[in-house]
Amino acid sequence: GSGGKEGKGWKRFQSYKGEAALPREAESLRIYVDKKAQTIILPVHGYAVPFHINTIKNVSKNDEGDFTYLRVNFQTPGQLAGKKEDTPFEDPDATFIRSITYRSPDGHRFDTISKQITDLKKEVNKREQQKKEMAD
Amino acid sequence: MTTEFVHIYNGLSPEVGKIRIAGSGLAWKGDESGAMAALAAGDIKWAQWIRVARNFQLRVGMKDRTRVTFDGFNREDHDKLSQLMKQHFSVTLETKESTFKGWNWGATDFQGQDLVFLVSNKTSFELPLTNVANSNIAGRTEVSLEYANPSSKKSSKSSPDEMVEIRFYVPGTKSKERSGSDA
Numbered sequence: 001g002s003g004g005k006e007g008k009g010w011k012r013f014q015s016y017k018g019e020a021a022l023p024r025e026a027e028s029l030r031i032y033v034d035k036k037a038q039t040i041i042l043p044v045h046g047y048a049v050p051f052h053i054n055t056i057k058n059v060s061k062n063d064e065g066d067f068t069y070l071r072v073n074f075q076t077p078g079q080l081a082g083k084k085e086d087t088p089f090e091d092p093d094a095t096f097i098r099s100i101t102y103r104s105p106d107g108h109r110f111d112t113i114s115k116q117i118t119d120l121k122k123e124v125n126k127r128e129q130q131k132k133e134m135a136d
Numbered sequence: 137m138t139t140e141f142v143h144i145y146n147g148l149s150p151e152v153g154k155i156r157i158a159g160s161g162l163a164w165k166g167d168e169s170g171a172m173a174a175l176a177a178g179d180i181k182w183a184q185w186i187r188v189a190r191n192f193q194l195r196v197g198m199k200d201r202t203r204v205t206f207d208g209f210n211r212e213d214h215d216k217l218s219q220l221m222k223q224h225f226s227v228t229l230e231t232k233e234s235t236f237k238g239w240n241w242g243a244t245d246f247q248g249q250d251l252v253f254l255v256s257n258k259t260s261f262e263l264p265l266t267n268v269a270n271s272n273i274a275g276r277t278e279v280s281l282e283y284a285n286p287s288s289k290k291s292s293k294s295s296p297d298e299m300v301e302i303r304f305y306v307p308g309t310k311s312k313e314r315s316g317s318d319a
Contacts, residue, residue: 015238019187020211022236027190029148029296039238043297046148046207047261048189052238069300074240076305078277094241096305097253098278102297 010088015039015050022048031070031102033116038124040117042072042100053117053124061114068107070114073099139220145190145207146173150296155206157220162196164206175204180225185214186232186259194229203248233258244304251281263302279304 015037016022025032025041026048032041038053057073076096077089104110138158145152146164153166163174175196182197190207194217197203209217218229235258242255250262269284280303 013238016236019234019236022187029189031297037238042299043189044261044299044302045263046188046190046193046205047234049261050236050238051240055238055240070297076240078305078307089241091241093307095244095253096307097240098303098305099301100299100303101301103300104297105295 010090012090013052013054015052022050031113033113033120035116035120038120040072040120042102044100053120056117056121058121059114059117061110063107066105067103068105068110069101069103070110071099071101072117139216141209141213141217143208146171147205148296152208157217157224159224162225173204177225180227183221183225183227183229184232185209185217185229187234201248235260277306279306 015034016039021037023032023034023037023041025034026043029043029046031043033039034041034050037050039050040053040056042049042051051072051074055074057075057079059073060071062069074097075089076098077092102110138156141155141157143152144155144164146166149166151166151168151171153164153171155162155164159177161175161177162180163172165172175198179199180196181199184195184197186193186195188207192209192211192213193205193207194209195203195205214229214231221227221229235255237255239255239260242253242260243257245252245254247262249265251265252262253260263281267283268281270282272280272282274280280301282301283299
C-alpha cells in the first residue's frame with residue numbers, strides 16, 4: 001500500500017471563511033442549522049461555534065421533567081463503534097470535542113432541530129455516496 | 137466628551153443597553169431595567185476585541201483581575217473604540233483572532249480562568265472554569281465538564297439554549313504507543 005493510514009481519504013472542509021459569513025441567526029444564542037453552509041451553529045458561553053456536518057456523528061434527545069435535552073455527538077477517533085471502515089482524521093492526535101449537551105424548556109424546538117440535523121446528515125451522506133458511485 | 141454606543145449587552149444578559157465612554161470611565165445602563173455596570177478609568181488595565189455570537193465583544197480587564205464584557209458592537213465600531221481606549225484609558229485595543237472553520241478538533245489552552253479551545257491557533261470558544269459544577273475523566277482519554285444552570289423558573293420559550301455538558305477526547309496518553317508505526 002501507499003502512505004500511512006492516517007489522513008487517508010481525508011477531505012478538507014470548512015464552514016465559514018471568516019466572521020462576516022456567520023448568519024444573523026447566530027445572535028440568538030440558540031442552536032441554528034445553516035443548511036446552506038452545511039453547518040450547525042452551537043452557542044457556547046456567548047460564542048457562536050460552527051460545526052460542519054462532517055464533524056457530526058448523530059444527535060440524541062430525551063425529556064426529563066420540564067426540560068428537553070439535546071446531545072450532539074461528534075466524530076472522534078477512538079470510538080468503539082462497530083464500523084467497518086475507520087473515518088479518516090486530519091489530525092488524530094488533536095484534542096476533539098466529543099459531545100455537547102443542551103437543555104431547553106421548549107421540547108418542540110429541540111424536536112425540530114434534531115430532525116433538521118439528522119436530515120442534513122442524511123442528505124450529505126447520500127450525496128457523498130452518489131459521488132462515489134459516479135467515480136467508480 | 138462622552139461617546140455613546142447603543143444596543144450593547146453586558147455579559148451574557150439578554151437585555152440591551154447603552155454604553156458611555158468618557159475620561160472618567162466606562163458605564164453601561166440597561167434600557168429596561170436601568171441596571172448599571174460602571175468601570176472607573178483608573179481600574180482598566182487592558183481591552184480586547186473579538187467576534188462573538190452577538191457581533192463584536194469589547195472585553196475589559198480590571199485591576200482586580202476580573203473581566204467585564206460587552207457584546208453587540210459592529211465591525212465599524214472598532215477604530216472609534218480603539219481610539220477611545222487609547223485616549224481615555226491609555227490601553228491598546230487588542231484583537232483576539234477567532235475561527236469559524238467548523239472543526240471539532242484543535243487544542244486546549246488555559247488562559248486566566250478560562251479553558252480556551254483553539255482551532256488552527258485561533259479562538260473557537262472559551263469555557264469559564266469558575267462555573268464548572270462537575271468534571272469527570274473516563275477511560276483516561278475522555279474529559280467531561282458539567283455546567284450548573286441557574287434555577288429554571290425564568291426560562292421561557294424564547295430563552296437561550298443552555299449548555300449543560302461538554303465532553304472532550306484527549307488522545308495524548310494513548311498516542312505514545314501508537315506513534316511507533318510512523319518511524
